[in-house]
Amino acid sequence: MRTLQFLLQKEFRQIFRDPAILRVIFVVPVLQLLLLPWAADYEVRNIKLTIVDHDHSDYARRLISKVTASGYFQLDQYTDSYNKALKEIEVDKADVVVEIPINFEKNLVRENEATLFLAINAINGVKAGLASSYLQSIIRDFNNQVRTEWIQIPRFSPEINIDVRSSNWFNPLMNYKFFMVPGILVMLVTIVGSFLTSLNIVKEKEIGTIEQINVTPVKKYHFILGKLIPFWILGLFILTIGLFIAWLLYGIVPVGSLFTIYVFAAVYLLAVLGFGLLISTFSNSQQQAMLVTFFLFMIFILLGGLYTPIDSMPVWAQWFTKFNPVTYFIEVMRLVILKGSTLSDILPHISIILIFAFVLNTWAVINYKKRA
Amino acid sequence: MTAVAVNNLSKVYATKKETIDAVQHVSFDVARGELFGIIGPDGAGKTSLFRMLTTLLLPDGGSATVDGSDIVKDYEAIRQKVGYMPGRFSLYQDLTVEENLNFFATIFNTTVGANYDIIKDIYVQIEPFKKRRAGKLSGGMKQKLALSCALIHRPVVLFLDEPTTGVDAVSRKEFWEMLKRLKQQGITILVSTPYMDEAALCDRVALMQKGKILSAGTPASIINAFNNTILAVKSEKMFQLLRDLKAWQGTEDSYSFGEYHHAVMKKEFSEEQLQNYLVEKGHPDVEIKPTQPNIEDCFMQLMQS
Known part of the structure; x- marks a missing residue:
């Protein structure tokens, strides 16, 4: 001892x-x-965004302001040439390119559907994945907004809708x-x-x-x-x-x-x-x-x-x-x-x-x- | 009674490429209270031998006892009663002089006070620095501290592995005087050294080379066994002289020795013949004088055969 x-x-x-x-x-x-x-910290903020707008319409502008207002994206350039936007990605000034085609608004109003093009720099896989899912959910949201403006929603929705609300246990925020x-x-x-x-x-x-x-x-x-x-x-x-x-x-x-x-x-x-x-x-x-x-x-x-x-x-x-x-x-x-x-x-x-x-x-x- | 008895002890280091016979069938005895020297050049197997005797290394063959205890079976008993001072300073550099000494006293279940008499002579010299960390001591003081730590449990047998290597001439002399005083206290001391001149300071020596003991006995008996004449030779052209000596049929061996060359003469040749030969070879100023062989000469001869 x-x-x-x-x-x-x-x-x-x-x-x-x-x-x-x-x-x-x-x-x-x-x-x-x-x-x-x-x-x-896995939360990705400050994703650099370049927008290629061929439409210059009211809806396009509303979409853009919705995306930039989310807080996750930082508008790098607003241009009308896809090649220019791709250059931005090449020199690492942009992570995501959103291309709004010509007649975006027209198609949306007349045909009830329109297309958008997203190009994402996937060198950083985590960032790319998150950026794409953030963008998609913002666009979905925008879509719903547009629909509610047009369709007179009946008191009881004829469509069956499952709305998911999650709550994070043990780490609420x-x-x-x-x-x-x-x-x-x-x-x-x-x-x-x-x-x-x-x-x-x-x-x-x-x-x-x-x-x-x-x-x-x-x-x-x-x-x-x-x-x-x-x-x-x-x-x-x-x-x-x-x-x-x-x-x-x-x-x-x-x-x-x-x-x-x-x-x-x-x-x-x-x-x-x-x-x-x-x-x-x-x-x-x-x-x-x-x-x-x-x-x-x-x-x-x-x-x-x-x-x-x-x-x-x-x-x-x-x-x-x-x-x-x-x-x-x-x-x-x-x-x-x-x-x-x-x-x-x-x-x-x-x-x-x-x-x-x-x-x-x-x-x-x-x-x-x-x-x- | 013998303090250390070594019988046919062997150690082999085997690697994938080669096997090295570090110690080969070594046998010798050390009597109680003797100061026994193991003299040999680097790589002779001195450290391996000491490590086996201090139970740090398992032998590959043969047996040995230290103070009657077998080095393999009774290793625990040996660890109680031997002191070992390795060639390299291996105390705690970040502990002070005093703490090192206390530490080693305690792990041997004793105290510094109880055995102070045995280290007193040595320790008083480093006592003024007892609050200094061991790593900050000078070489000579480190050595004294290491010796104090090896002695603090009053060992029966003390093993000193090349204690004077890398130490200046004055400190070496001092160190050997300390050993003599320890001997007077009845401690058996085994000391290894590469310095031939230290052999004369031992009671008995064993000359070791390439894992084998070439000869063992008192320094005088080893020198007596040398029965050739040795001539010390000197001339202007020393380098040429050595070559001429080596080339001559009358010398058994020749080597430089201080300011002279030593020529070991074959029995049937005389000093005159050497003188004539050398003058003939272009050394008119050659100086030849007979000299007494010493341990180094014996060692050189034993290495030859």
């Missing part, structure tokens, strides 16, 4: 004397939470920050757990102090616990800073209890620390450890449902996410912070992470040898 106490004392001394680690602890959470939620911030907190905890742990142990290998420890009677489990406990505490500490910043900057207050979050984070950190420890047993230099951890971290984050929903991934990737501890934590964070899930709701997640923790740590301990 006294040995472990001393190992911990030494470890904390070293951590607090290392300016790089202190920077990671305080600067990384602030910066990540300050920057990432804004960048990872569809605020992307509410969705991203819990996920970013997971990233933070994962970075501390995996990177710092693996780098710390490999550093001892690199400077040779591990040999000096190995010739002493220090028990293997003492040494490993001495390494894991400080980063376990640090991980929970970073989570606290992160939750505080989330409240301060974005006003995010978990609907569920903080206790639930911390219980899960405590278990999750065990798994991540085991992961870091395992990498350190395989690496001989900090570079190696860094590259391997970074590689796996990227995969875990991108396939963990932080940026893109897991349900939209191909089936094989969905299977992979089941073997990714990050997935579970991201899900739990969103469940608890947004929905208010309780411990009993996330019990399956906790048990899976416990299995992860057990497997990773056992593997790492077996792999850590005091002698070659």
Whole structure:
């Protein structure tokens, strides 16, 4: 016990004397939470629009003003040549071209139907998809407006109409920050757990102090616990800073209890620390450890449902996410912070992470040898 | 009683391309309280040998005991009672002198106070800097700190891997004096070094080369075993002289040695014959004098055979 106490004392001394680690602890959470939620906003605004108007009619003008008034589009050019408009797309000044054909109004009034042409720059797939659906719904709206002006709508509509009104539960305003911030907190905890742990142990290998420890009677489990406990505490500490910043900057207050979050984070950190420890047993230099951890971290984050929903991934990737501890934590964070899930709701997640923790740590301990 | 008994110990490093026999069937004994030197050039296998004896490396063949404990079976017992100072400074650079010492005392379940007498001589020299971080110490002070840390648990056997490599001449001398004082306290010391001149400071030495021990014994006995005449030769044209010496049939070996060249004579040739040969070869000013062989000469000869 006294040995472990001393190992911990030494470890904390070293951590607090290392300016790089202190920077990671305080600067990384602030910066990540300050920057990432804004960048990872899927709502597309400021779509640049070029209108090719061959008609110059009253209806055409009304359509144009409806589109530009929506707030999603920014009128770049108003021209009467399609080629000119296409040029705009080529030089990246426009994202969308709406072409209003000649006789648009005439056809609409006489034939009761008219056509429009939309051309969308699909280099950025997400933007193109959203722009096209925004435009279509605006045009549909315009269409309805025109119809109501012409047709004397009877008191009871002869047509059967299904009007869909949706309500967004748990995030009524569809605020992307509410969705991203819990996920970013997971990233933070994962970075501390995996990177710092693996780098710390490999550093001892690199400077040779591990040999000096190995010739002493220090028990293997003492040494490993001495390494894991400080980063376990640090991980929970970073989570606290992160939750505080989330409240301060974005006003995010978990609907569920903080206790639930911390219980899960405590278990999750065990798994991540085991992961870091395992990498350190395989690496001989900090570079190696860094590259391997970074590689796996990227995969875990991108396939963990932080940026893109897991349900939209191909089936094989969905299977992979089941073997990714990050997935579970991201899900739990969103469940608890947004929905208010309780411990009993996330019990399956906790048990899976416990299995992860057990497997990773056992593997790492077996792999850590005091002698070659 | 023997403090360290090594019997046929071997270590092989196998890679895909080649296998390196780092230590090959090495056997020797070190008596209790002895200062035993393992002398050999870089790559002789000294560090591998030490790492096996300190239970950091598993041997591939043979056996060894340290203070009666087997290095494979009783590794836990050995870790309690040996001190190891690796060739590279490997203490915590971001901890202070005092913290390093306290740390190593604690993980051996003892305290600095309990064993202060054993490190006192060495530690007083670095005590003024005890609040300084180990990484900020000078080379000589780092070495003293490392030695203090290796001694703090009162080891029975102390392993020092090339402690004087990269240390200046004065500090080297000082270091050997510290070792002598430690010896007086009854600690068995194994020290490895690439410097031949340090051999004379050991009670006994083993000359090691390419994983094998060429010869072992007291420095005097090794020198006594050398039974050729050695002549120190000097002339104006030293480079040409060495080539001429090597070319001559009367020398077994010749090599430069300080400001002279050493010529190891074959038994049936005399100093006169060498003198005549060299004058004939264009060294009229040649100076020849008989000299006592030292460890380096012995080592050179052993390497030849």
